Amino acid sequence: MMGISTWGTVQAAQPSEWVKGRLVVQTRAGLPDTELAEILKPHGGKSRRIGKTDLFIIDLPPGMSEQAVLSQLEHNPHLKFAELDAIVKPAFVPNDPYLGSEWHLAKIGATTAWDRSQGTGVVIAVLDTGVDASHPDLAARIVPGWNVYDNNSNTADVTGHGTAVAGTAAASMNNSVGVAGVAGAARIMPMRICDLSGNATGSSIAQALAYAADHGARVANISFGGVPGNSTVQTAAQYMKNKGGLVVVAAGNNGINENITPGTTMISVSAVEQTDVKTTWSSYGNFVTVAAPGTTIWTTTRGGGYGQWWGTSFASPVAAGTVALMMAARPDLPNTTIESLLTSTAVDLGTAGRDAYYGYGRVNAAAAVNAAVAATASTSDTQAPSVAITSPTGGASVSSVVAVNVSASDNVGVTRVELRVNGSTVATDTSSPFAFSWDSRTVANGSASLAAYAFDAAGNSKASSAVSVGVSNAVAADTTAPTVQITNPASGARVSGTVSVKVSASDNAGAAGIRQSLYIDGGLRATASGASLSYNWNTRKVSHGSHTIQAVVRDAAGNQTATTIQVSR
Ligand SMILES: [Ca+2]
Ligand SMILES: [Ca+2]
Ligand SMILES: [Ca+2]
Ligand SMILES: [Ca+2]
Structure with a gap:
């Protein structure tokens, strides 16, 4: 994964006592669960989300040093912070009860x-x-x-x-x-x-x-x-x-x-x-x-x-x-x-x-x-927040999971910031610093428009200036072969005169990448690009008896499929 900006995680003072085998982290808003799992994988940690917050309890495998893992996680750009799970005690001074006035x-x-x-x-x-x-x-x-x-x-x-x-x-x-x-x-x-x-x-x-x-x-x-x-x-x-x-x-x-x-x-x-x-x-x-x-x-x-x-x-x-x-x-x-x-x-x-x-x-x-x-x-708040995307900057090329930083302020207080990509809300952050982990693989390669919307408690909102970035993710290799069917003549048919041989093909990556080849009795008779092929076969020139028609199709990635029928004259 890639972080285009290093967001310093805040390291709190180490508590005097903490829970063994456990840490707590806050992710940036929108970090996919799969990415958090990847972050935790080297240490074998398992996450449990707290309510609807971006806080996660991280349970570590037996014997794993929580301080050692903490030192790794606290520098991860997709975590707002990581800390030991402090043990805290009731703040009272014990005393024998006795009657008195309130x-x-x-x-x-x-x-x-x-x-x-x-x-x-x-x-x-x-x-x-x-x-x-x-x-x-x-x-x-x-x-x-x-x-x-x-x-x-x-x-x-x-x-x-x-x-x-x-x-x-x-x-x-x-x-x-x-x-x-x-x-x-x-x-x-x-x-x-x-x-x-x-x-x-x-x-x-x-x-x-x-x-x-x-x-x-x-x-x-x-x-x-x-x-x-x-x-x-x-x-x-x-x-x-x-x-x-x-x-x-x-x-x-x-x-x-x-x-x-x-x-x-x-x-x-x-x-x-x-x-x-x-x-x-x-x-x-x-x-x-x-x-x-x-x-x-x-x-x-x-x-x-x-x-x-x-x-x-x-x-x-x-x-x-x-x-x-x-x-x-x-x-x-x-x-x-x-x-x-x-x-x-x-x-x-x-x-x-x-x-x-x-x-x-x-x-x-x-x-x-x-x-x-x-x-x-009348003291109610009518002033909208101000908001800007500070990272990435316009024109940046991005891929994989992208760190998006937002600065937002308000006369009273910003209660949440939404990140919208091409007009759709992809994540909401309710705590400052407002920061997101956006999975750019959820949109097509090419230009994407990012905007942050900040809200205050009174419902006032403001959109940031849009930031246009170039999304460039590796396209997954096509391993799916095309499908092909000889639609005419039917398998087993008796043919005579001129026969219109028709082949139809399709592919997951689109018909444009398909190359078709038509063989009759092993000899190449026609080729075509795209979904269909037609060939007029003059059967008067072939012998009486059985003949083989084969269609072979290949997609742009080189995956190939063939189909064969027998006909007789
Ligand atoms: Ca005072
Ligand atoms: Ca009472
Ligand atoms: Ca306000
Ligand atoms: Ca394919």
Whole structure:
């Protein structure tokens, strides 16, 4: 295969733990399955697509070093990235449960926000250890989810972490029992992403995000450490965002600057104390989007009880619940507007403006919901994206699988780019950088016209200038012989006088390439090009008895077929 441009794959920081015998890759949009199989062939890897994304889990044969294969795959021009399947752990700080007040709700103004919204109609996917669906403060909130670890519908909580996270986001409010979640009228979609020890992976999170996005969740919460910098999760989060959702994640509990490049696919949440000071253990860095309460969070526990938990695991669902309140208050607002109002209404802490400890500031649910209610529909986006094909360039000669690179931007955000060849859409890419692997063997040799169409969430679209390329693929050798039939006279016929001998032939490569030869009793009598041959045979000059008529046809590639009949005079 050929790549006409080298697209540098992004190598993420190596995780401290990863799944043995497995990698995750993202292909360029449109890469044929057969080509991915070719790429994996030298290493014996087998691919499994994640949902409808371009992410693939690669299962390696026993004994194969995932790092060795990674070092090969990460330079392949048809892969956007390849990475180890990181193992991530719940971002909580264990503590003995004890009774206390839900200080975090007052801190973020949730009780004020509830006058306008309690989260009705919004589904929050809780990607975690499962959820105790029989808990009295959760039972009424649950919608069916999925266990991506075991690939079944059993989403029971295997460690207790997920039940605490779910209650923080959306425990039933005003039901005379237990606690209230931030969005106590929202629904919870339990997505179990971990093994029995609570360890999840980048690929299990991506599978759960793809599922949640395709099954009606508008918010996803991921309370695991080491998630914001994971390329696999970023790609799946963008998939969900393109469907109108928002993905909220814990910043982590390492208490250090994680040095993760800031991105736009997820809302990363650091944790603050009751005093609005970042906790000592909350991770931080320029990737942090907002802060939220994360200590002594009073919530539901597995088995029907209640307890207090610590960690960015609980700051994240406070923010996710706030997002759900905003979406419920204004279901018509685009997710990008919800996100910008969440950050613009946050209470600025620390140094003025966005900073590494608090992001845009500590979540303020009261102000955020008010801002959502007040947002006017006239802010809707009417500006189309701009888009150009950067590679290949016009006039390029291409063959086999061609790397097509597109640059696209928008005032709000490009949600997808379609590659059209001669007017037909051949592939769609929903994540930046927009890049395709187009199989040029699907069109005839000669000129082909490429165009990229970019779309934003509001449905505005723009076509790039067309790029005309010359397609030049080796034509497969013709190994199919022509067919031939003597249509007159009939085999076994008695002939007399002048007989019109007629031969008809055809070939897969077209009649123009056919050469015909007619023999009577072994002597060449006529030749012709094309599908038919006619010859007037004067039988008066031949002896009485049996005679042989043979037609031999040959195609342009030299494949030959003969047919023979006997007649008598
Ligand atoms: Ca309750
Ligand atoms: Ca600040
Ligand atoms: Ca736009
Ligand atoms: Ca042929």
